[in-house]
Amino acid sequence: MPADRPADLAATVWASTFVPSKSPIPGYGQDGYSVAWVDTPDGRLQVLVSGPRPAPGTVGRIVEQTLGETKILLFDADPA
Amino acid sequence: MTGTHIAGIGVTPFGKHGDRALSDLGVAAAEKALADAGLDYDAVGEVFTSSSMAPPQTGLKVAHRLGRTGIPVTAIESASAGGMVALRQAVWAVASGRCRIALAIGYEKTTALEPGGVVPAAVDFWDRFPPQVHYAIEASRWLHDAHCKPEVIGAVAAKSYNQARLNPLAARRNDDEVTVEQVMSARMIAEPLTKMMCHASVDGGAAIVVTADHRPRSVAVAAIEQTSWPRDPSWPLAGPCVGPPSQITLTAARAFDAASVAPTDVGIVSLHDMCASEEITALIALGLADTVEVAELAQSGGLASGGRLPTNTDGGCLARGHAFGATGLAQIAEVVSQLRGEADLRQVSDPRIGLAQAMGGGGSCVVAMLGR
Numbered sequence: 424m425p426a427d428r429p430a431d432l433a434a435t436v437w438a439s440t441f442v443p444s445k446s447p448i449p450g451y452g453q454d455g456y457s458v459a460w461v462d463t464p465d466g467r468l469q470v471l472v473s474g475p476r477p478a479p480g481t482v483g484r485i486v487e488q489t490l491g492e493t494k495i496l497l498f499d500a501d502p503a
Numbered sequence: 504m505t506g507t508h509i510a511g512i513g514v515t516p517f518g519k520h521g522d523r524a525l526s527d528l529g530v531a532a533a534e535k536a537l538a539d540a541g542l543d544y545d546a547v548g549e550v551f552t553s554s555s556m557a558p559p560q561t562g563l564k565v566a567h568r569l570g571r572t573g574i575p576v577t578a579i580e581s582a583s584a585g586g587m588v589a590l591r592q593a594v595w596a597v598a599s600g601r602c603r604i605a606l607a608i609g610y611e612k613t614t615a616l617e618p619g620g621v622v623p624a625a626v627d628f629w630d631r632f633p634p635q636v637h638y639a640i641e642a643s644r645w646l647h648d649a650h651c652k653p654e655v656i657g658a659v660a661a662k663s664y665n666q667a668r669l670n671p672l673a674a675r676r677n678d679d680e681v682t683v684e685q686v687m688s689a690r691m692i693a694e695p696l697t698k699m700m701c702h703a704s705v706d707g708g709a710a711i712v713v714t715a716d717h718r719p720r721s722v723a724v725a726a727i728e729q730t731s732w733p734r735d736p737s738w739p740l741a742g743p744c745v746g747p748p749s750q751i752t753l754t755a756a757r758a759f760d761a762a763s764v765a766p767t768d769v770g771i772v773s774l775h776d777m778c779a780s781e782e783i784t785a786l787i788a789l790g791l792a793d794t795v796e797v798a799e800l801a802q803s804g805g806l807a808s809g810g811r812l813p814t815n816t817d818g819g820c821l822a823r824g825h826a827f828g829a830t831g832l833a834q835i836a837e838v839v840s841q842l843r844g845e846a847d848l849r850q851v852s853d854p855r856i857g858l859a860q861a862m863g864g865g866g867s868c869v870v871a872m873l874g875r
Contacts, residue, residue, distance in 0.1 A: 438644035440636055441694045447631040458636050458693075460644075460739055469629065469640075469739040476694070479647050495628075 432485040434461035434468075434498055441476040450490040459498050461485070473497040504762065507597045508721040509873065510604075511540025511712030512836035517824035518674040520706040521615035525557055528708030529565035529610035532829070536606070536710035540718065544570040547712075548602020551592040552578045553585035553609040554828035558619030565608060574602075583745075583775055583820075584729075584863030585609065586709060586831025591727045591869060593713045603715045609829035613704040629744075634864070635701055635778060637744040639693035642780030646695060649794045653695035657686040658801045660700045660779035660821055666807060667818025669849040672833075674705040674824030686779075700779040705824030709832035711839075722842045725762035725856070725872040730754045732866035745777075746866040751788035754870045755860070759790075762856075762872035766790045770854030771841040772814040773834040775862040776821055782806070782814060785860060789870070813851045816841065831861040835871065842875050 439459035446452030448471075457472035463485060470485060477483070483500040513535025515528055529552065537544060550569075552562030562578030581588040586609035593605035616622065625631050642656060649655075664681035667673035681699075689699035714721065730753055731746075738747035759765065769791060776782040783801065786792045791812060792800060800806050806814040817823045817837040820830060838857035840846040857873045 438640045438647065440639035440643055440696075442633065442636060442639075443691050443694075458632070458640065460640050466736050467739050469637075479644065 432463040432465060434463045434483055434485050436461050436477045436479055436481040436498065437467060438479050439472065439476050448490060448493065448495065451495070461498050470496055470498045473499040505594050505598045505724045505726065506715070507594050507724045508714050508717050509711055509724060509835070509839050510714040510718040510721040511536040511542065512839050513539055513710045514672055514833050514836045515708040516672045517705045517707035517826055517833070519614045520612065525610055525612050525617040526561055526564045526568060528612070528706065529608045530568045532610065532708035532710040533565070533569055533606060533608045536712050540712040540714070542604065542712060545572055546604050547574060547606045549574055549593065549596045549605045550576045551589040551605065551607045552576065553581070553589040553607070553832070554611050555580055555582050555585060556611060556613065556616060556620045556622060556827065558617055558621070565610065581867045582863035582865055583777070583825065583827050583830055584861040584867040584869050585828040586833070587835065587859065587861040587869035587871060588729060588867060590711055590832060590835060590871065591729050593711070594724050594727050597713050597715050605713045606710060607713065607832055608708070608710040609832040610708040611826040611828045612706045613826065614706050633693065634744065635693045635696055638778040638780055639696045641784060642695055642778070645780065645784055649798055651798050654683055654687060655798050655801050656695060656700055656780045656783065657683040659782050659806065660686045662804070662807050663776070663779065663815055663819045663821040666816050666849055667822030669847070670817045670823060673818040673822055675703050675818065675822040696778050696780065702777050702820035702825040703822070705826050707824065707826035707829050707833065709829040709836055711832050711835055720843050722839045723874045725764065725874045726758040727869065727871040728754050728757040728761060729867060729869045745862045745864055746868055748784055748788035750866070750868045751785055751860065751862065752790065754868045755789045758870040758872050764856050764872060768856045769858045771816065771838055771851050771857040772812065773817070773838050774815065774860040776815055776819040779821060782819065786812070786814065789858065789860060808849045808851050816846065816849045816851060831869065834859045834861065838873050842873060
């Protein structure tokens with residue numbers, strides 16, 4: 424999702440998918456990417472994922488990343 | 504009960520019709536439906552048309568080609584639900600007493616856009632991503648909760664392809680039986696959904712004649728209910744997606760109540776299957792099976808013509824094909840064929856109540872209950 428919500432929210436993955444094709448966002452997921460539905464204090468959100476596809480229940484945070492001129496929000500899993 | 508009947512059905516072959524004008528598909532379907540009902544177009548009191556991508560005024564063009572009789576013609580756009588939204592309008596035009604006979608016509612060209620046709624623009628961030636992403640996430644969660652492997656979804660898809668082999672109007676008809684292994688080995692679109700688990704966008708037309716009077720071979724419209732997206736915090740609004748399962752449950756509950764029938768009465772089902780996983784989640788949301796049952800049905804042939812809960816016996820959007828504005832009416836035509844006992848090789852054993860469900864991008868859901 425674009426950065427229209429506050430970043431650095433705690434988030435838990437409800438479910439996710441991996442798409443094995445080029446992302447439409449330049450600079451992100453050019454060899455495939457993951458999308459997740461995550462539960463946050465703001466409700467359930469659909470976000471792109473930083474790193475490998477997370478399993479349901481994975482805990483992490485929503486972080487903001489700038490790609491070119493686009494700011495996007497990503498789910499970033501906490502270190503295991 | 505609506506007090507109305509479906510007296511005629513007409514469906515063109517679904518597939519590629521790049522060389523035909525879009526209005527041809529609507530006219531051909533309408534003429535078939537009127538002939539099936541044994542009625543002339545002069546008898547029709549109102550027309551409702553459905554398409555998602557048609558150029559403006561196509562609905563009037565279709566109606567004028569059928570006959571310039573001066574009746575009201577209303578064009579409807581509601582994505583994949585459009586055909587059944589048009590049918591609901593036709594039913595209520597008759598049920599309200601505005602007319603005795605109404606016609607719902609759907610038509611679409613997706614493989615070669617009609618000149619002047621409409622393609623939704625990618626406006627929002629998620630519009631740029633494949634719509635299968637949304638279904639893949641939902642399917643992943645279902646597999647997690649049900650402790651099932653993706654082969655269950657593969658079994659649903661294989662069933663749909665094999666049902667389409669029995670449907671001469673279907674777009675994807677394989678010469679040989681389709682196996683779960685074939686479905687699973689197809690190119691991955693979005694885990695766990697392979698290309699063979701995703702619908703085929705095709706061209707086609709379908710039409711339904713609704714009457715106030717019971718006619719030979721007519722089927723009663725016991726109920727037809729429509730909803731838009733209800734409040735549901737479990738469902739993120741992101742991109743070209745449909746409403747939550749709770750919307751299907753809400754719509755079905757209203758339809759079951761209006762028709763005074765129970766889920767156990769349903770003998771034939773036609774539902775929206777943008778992806779094979781949607782067949783699973785919709786059956787659960789409709790109250791026709793629970794998570795454990797639906798997995799068992801999928802793997803034991805229970806969703807095929809000879810099974811306990813025959814579903815998408817014409818091949819569904821996966822294999823009959825998905826001609827957006829026409830799809831809902833093709834679904835209704837299949838249920839009517841089954842209730843009449845006219846579905847030939849894919850005939851279900853003695854169904855008395857049929858359920859059709861459509862779900863459109865943006866959030867319209869329609870559930871119809873038909874009965875003998």
